[in-house]
Amino acid sequence: MICTCTMNPSLDYYLEFDENIKNGKLNRSNLEYYEAGGKGINVSIVLNNLGIPTKAFGFIGGFTKDFYISLLAKYENIHPNFTYTDGHTRVNVKLHGKDEVTDIHAMGPYITHEDMQKLVKKTESMYEQDYFVLAGNTQEWLIDETEEMLKKLINEGVKVSLDTNVKIMQDMLQYKPFLCKTTSKELEEILNVKIENDQQAIVGAKKLYALGAKHVIVLTDTLAILVNDHGTFTCEFLDQDSVVNTVGTGDSMIAGFLMNYLRTKDSYDSLKFGASCSSATAYSKGLATREKIDAIYQNTVVQKID
Numbered sequence: 001m002i003c004t005c006t007m008n009p010s011l012d013y014y015l016e017f018d019e020n021i022k023n024g025k026l027n028r029s030n031l032e033y034y035e036a037g038g039k040g041i042n043v044s045i046v047l048n049n050l051g052i053p054t055k056a057f058g059f060i061g062g063f064t065k066d067f068y069i070s071l072l073a074k075y076e077n078i079h080p081n082f083t084y085t086d087g088h089t090r091v092n093v094k095l096h097g098k099d100e101v102t103d104i105h106a107m108g109p110y111i112t113h114e115d116m117q118k119l120v121k122k123t124e125s126m127y128e129q130d131y132f133v134l135a136g137n138t139q140e141w142l143i144d145e146t147e148e149m150l151k152k153l154i155n156e157g158v159k160v161s162l163d164t165n166v167k168i169m170q171d172m173l174q175y176k177p178f179l180c181k182t183t184s185k186e187l188e189e190i191l192n193v194k195i196e197n198d199q200q201a202i203v204g205a206k207k208l209y210a211l212g213a214k215h216v217i218v219l220t221d222t223l224a225i226l227v228n229d230h231g232t233f234t235c236e237f238l239d240q241d242s243v244v245n246t247v248g249t250g251d252s253m254i255a256g257f258l259m260n261y262l263r264t265k266d267s268y269d270s271l272k273f274g275a276s277c278s279s280a281t282a283y284s285k286g287l288a289t290r291e292k293i294d295a296i297y298q299n300t301v302v303q304k305i306d
Contacts, residue, residue: 002047002131002258003081003123006040006058007138007146007164008108010092011068020097027095035286036071037092039136039163042251043258045287046277048077052259055079057122059111062088083118085109108139116145123149128157131178131258135163135251143167151175163254166190173212180213181254184220198223202232202305217257217274219250224275226257230267235275235302237282252277252288272302 015029036045044054060068060082068089072078087109095102126132132153138146143165150172154160159178162169166189169180184201188194190208195201198220205218209227218225226233256277260270276297280288283296 001055001126002052002133002262003055003057003126004040004044004133004135005119006038006056006136007111007134007142008090008136009036009038009041009058009060009068010090010106010108011064011071012037012092012094014094014096016096018098020100021095021102034067034071036068039248039251040133041072042248042287043133043135043255044078045075046248046252046255046281047259048075049287049289050255050259050277050293051077051290052255053077053079055081057081057083057119059083059085059109059115059119060089061085061109064089064091081122083115083122085111085115087111111139111142113145116142120145120149120152123153126153126156126158129159131159131161131262133161133163133254133258134168135161135254138165138168140165147171150177161254161258163250173208176212176214179215179217179254179257180208181217181219181250182208183250184218187218198225198234201225202227202234206232215257215261217253217271219253219278224253224271224278226267226271228267231304232306233267233271233302233304235271235300237275237279246282248281248287249278252281256288256293268302268304272300273297275302276300 012035014033016031044056047054061084090106090108093104154175161179162177163181184195187204201218201220205216205225205227208216215228224235253274257270257274260273276293277288279296280292
C-alpha cells in the first residue's frame with residue numbers, strides 16, 4: 001500500500017478571468033471551481049489516475065472538512081484516512097488572469113499535540129514494505145514529532161519518501177529514507193551550497209545520495225535527475241514553451257516514479273515514467289491523466305551518465 005500524508009491540506013478555490021487582475025479594482029471572474037489541494041493529495045490523485053490505490057493521511061477539520069472529502073469522492077482509488085481537528089481546513093485562492101496567476105495562501109489551523117498523536121496512531125497500521133509519502137510543508141511546531149514518526153516508520157521497514165521542509169530532509173538523511181525529491185533551489189538550502197546550472201545540480205544530487213537517501217530526484221527548470229545505487233540518470237523535459245501549469249509537477253514525478261519502481265525496480269524506466277507524469281501535468285490545466293502520460297512517454301528520453 002502507498003500512503004500519502006499532507007500536513008496542511010487546502011481547499012483550493014480557483015477563479016478564472018478573461019483579463020489580468022487589476023489591483024485595487026473590482027475584478028469579476030468568468031469561471032469558479034474548487035479542488036482538494038495539497039502536495040500529498042496531488043500524489044494520490046495522479047496515482048488514482050494510474051489505477052493505483054492510496055490511503056490519504058493528514059489533518060482536516062471545521063466547516064470545510066465535509067466538502068473537502070466530497071471532492072475526493074470522485075477518485076475511486078483514494079481512501080481518506082484523515083485526522084480530524086477543531087480548526088478549519090484552510091482555503092487557498094487561485095486567481096488565473098489572462099496571462100498571469102496570483103495565489104493567496106492561508107496559514108492553516110493550529111494542529112495540537114493530541115492531533116499529531118492521532119496521526120501517529122494511524123501510521124501504526126502500516127506494514128513493512130509499504131510506502132509512506134510525506135509531501136508538502138510541515139508546520140514548524142510539529143517538526144520534532146514528525147521526525148520521530150518518520151524514524152519509527154523507517155525502522156519498521158516502511159519505505160519513506162520525502163518532499164517537505166529542508167530541516168526534515170536534512171535531519172532524516174542519516175536514517176536512509178527511500179526517496180528524497182527536491183528542486184535545485186531547495187537543494188541549495190539542504191546542502192548549503194550554490195547551484196547555478198544543471199551540472200552543479202547533478203553534483204548536489206550525488207552528495208544527497210552519499211548522505212543517506214536511497215533514491216534522490218532533483219528537478220531543475222529543464223532536467224530531472226535521479227541518483228541511486230544503479231547510477232546517475234538524467235531526463236530533459238520535452239517542451240518548455242508548452243507549459244501551462246507548474247502546480248503538481250513535482251508531485252506527479254513522485255507518483256510516476258513510485259508506481260513504476262514498485263512494479264519494475266528499473267531506475268531508467270521509472271525516471272522516464274516519472275518525468276512523463278511531470279510533463280503531462282505541466283502541459284495540462286489539471287493533474288496528469290493516463291492518456292496524456294502515455295502519449296508523452298513515447299518521446300521521453302533518459303540518459304545514464306555514469
